[in-house]
Amino acid sequence: MVQSQWPYWLPLRADLRNISPYGAPQIDDVVALNTNENPFSLPTEVVEAMTARLGTVIADLNRYPDRDAVNLRKKLAHYITQSTGVEVTDENIWAANGSNEILQTLFLACGGADHLALGFTPSYSVHPLIAQITKTPWFAGSRDEDFGIDIPKAKKLIRDKSPHLVFVTTPNNPSGTSTSIADLKELAEASGSVGALLIVDEAYAEFSEELSALTLLADFPHVVVVRTMSKAFAFAGARTGYLVAKPAVINAALVARLPYHLSSLTQAAAETALEFTPAMQAEIEVLVTERERVAQALVEVGFRVVPSAANFLLFAGFKGEPSAVWQAFLDRGILIRDIGLRGFLRVSIGTPSENDQFIAALREIAE
Numbered sequence: 001m002v003q004s005q006w007p008y009w010l011p012l013r014a015d016l017r018n019i020s021p022y023g024a025p026q027i028d029d030v031v032a033l034n035t036n037e038n039p040f041s042l043p044t045e046v047v048e049a050m051t052a053r054l055g056t057v058i059a060d061l062n063r064y065p066d067r068d069a070v071n072l073r074k075k076l077a078h079y080i081t082q083s084t085g086v087e088v089t090d091e092n093i094w095a096a097n098g099s100n101e102i103l104q105t106l107f108l109a110c111g112g113a114d115h116l117a118l119g120f121t122p123s124y125s126v127h128p129l130i131a132q133i134t135k136t137p138w139f140a141g142s143r144d145e146d147f148g149i150d151i152p153k154a155k156k157l158i159r160d161k162s163p164h165l166v167f168v169t170t171p172n173n174p175s176g177t178s179t180s181i182a183d184l185k186e187l188a189e190a191s192g193s194v195g196a197l198l199i200v201d202e203a204y205a206e207f208s209e210e211l212s213a214l215t216l217l218a219d220f221p222h223v224v225v226v227r228t229m230s231k232a233f234a235f236a237g238a239r240t241g242y243l244v245a246k247p248a249v250i251n252a253a254l255v256a257r258l259p260y261h262l263s264s265l266t267q268a269a270a271e272t273a274l275e276f277t278p279a280m281q282a283e284i285e286v287l288v289t290e291r292e293r294v295a296q297a298l299v300e301v302g303f304r305v306v307p308s309a310a311n312f313l314l315f316a317g318f319k320g321e322p323s324a325v326w327q328a329f330l331d332r333g334i335l336i337r338d339i340g341l342r343g344f345l346r347v348s349i350g351t352p353s354e355n356d357q358f359i360a361a362l363r364e365i366a367e
C-alpha cells in the first residue's frame with residue numbers, strides 16, 4: 001500500500017507510510033528456489049515423533065507455555081556444544097519465533113533513536129528494515145566488489161561512527177560469501193573498543209566450513225551469535241531461531257520480549273527436531289554437493305557465480321536485464337530471487353530433481 005492509499009483515520013506513523021511489507025513472492029505450482037529454504041521435507045520418523053509429542057501438548061493448550069523455554073534452550077545448548085565444540089548452557093541461549101524475532105528483540109533491547117546500528121551491505125535486508133521499524137538509525141557500510149569486508153576500512157568505520165550495534169552476516173545473504181574467524185576477531189575488537197555489540201548472523205553456518213563466531217564468545221563478551229533452525233534443520237515453517245551470547249544479553253532480551261512469545265507447540269516441535277538432529281540435518285551434505293553442481297552449470301553457460309558457503313548462489317553476467325532473466329525462469333515454472341542487486345540474481349539450492357529443472361531451464365535461457 002502506498003502513501004496515498006492509507007485511510008485518513010489510520011494513525012500510522014509517518015515514517016512507515018512508504019514502507020512495503022517485507023516478503024518474497026509466494027506462488028503456487030512452481031519450483032520455489034527464492035527464499036533459501038531447505039527443500040527437503042521432514043523425515044517420516046521425525047513427523048511421527050513430533051505428531052505424538054504435539055498430541056500430548058495440545059491437551060494442555062489451556063495453559064501458557066514455559067515463558068523461558070528452558071527445555072528447548074537446554075537442547076539448543078547441547079546442539080551448539082556438540083556441533084561447534086564451544087561449551088554453552090541454557091543460560092547462553094535465548095529462543096524466539098525465527099531469527100527475525102531474535103534480531104527484532106535485540107533492536108528493541110539495544111537499539112532505539114539514540115543508538116546507531118551499522119552493517120556491511122549488500123547483506124540481509126531485514127537488518128536495516130528492523131532498524132527502521134524500531135527507529136534505530138542505520139549506517140550502511142560497504143562490502144568490496146567480491147562481497148568481502150575490507151577489515152582495516154571496517155575497523156576505521158566502527159571507530160569513527162561509534163555504533164552500539166554492528167551486524168555481520170556470515171555466510172552472507174545474498175552473496176553466500178563468508179567472513180573468516182580472523183576477520184571477525186578484528187571486528188569484535190573494534191566493536192568492543194567503542195562499546196558496541198557485534199551481532200553475527202549465522203543463519204547459514206551449518207553449510208559452511210568456516211569456524212563459527214561462537215569461538216570468540218569466551219574472549220569477547222559483547223559478541224552475539226544469531227542462528228536459526230529454518231535452514232540446516234529444514235524447519236522454516238516452525239519459526240525457531242535463537243541467539244548464543246553471555247547471560248547479560250539474554251537478560252536484556254527478556255526485558256524486551258513479549259510474555260509467552262514462544263508457543264508450547266513451537267517449543268515441543270523444536271525440542272523433538274533437536275532430538276533427531278542427525279536425521280533433520282541429513283541433507284546438508286547433499287545440498288553442499290548440489291550447490292557445487294548448480295554453480296558449475298551456471299559457469300558452463302557463461303554466468304559469473306559468487307563463491308558460496310551457504311545453500312544458495314548469487315550469479316551475474318546477463319545479456320539483458322536481470323528482471324527479464326528472472327521472468328524467463330518463471331515462465332519455465334521456476335521461481336528464483338531478484339534481490340534488487342544490480343546485475344545479479346539469486347537461486348536457492350533445491351532437491352536434485354528441482355536443480356535438474358533449474359539447470360534445464362538455465363540452458364534454454366542461455367541459448
Ligand SMILES: Cc1ncc(COP(=O)(O)O)c(C=O)c1O
Pocket residue numbers: 035036097098099100101124169172173201203227228229230236239240241
Ligand atoms: C541472514 C539471515 N538471517 C536471518 C534470517 C531469518 O530466518 P528465520 O527468521 O527463518 O530464522 C534469514 C532468512 O532468510 C537470513 O537469510
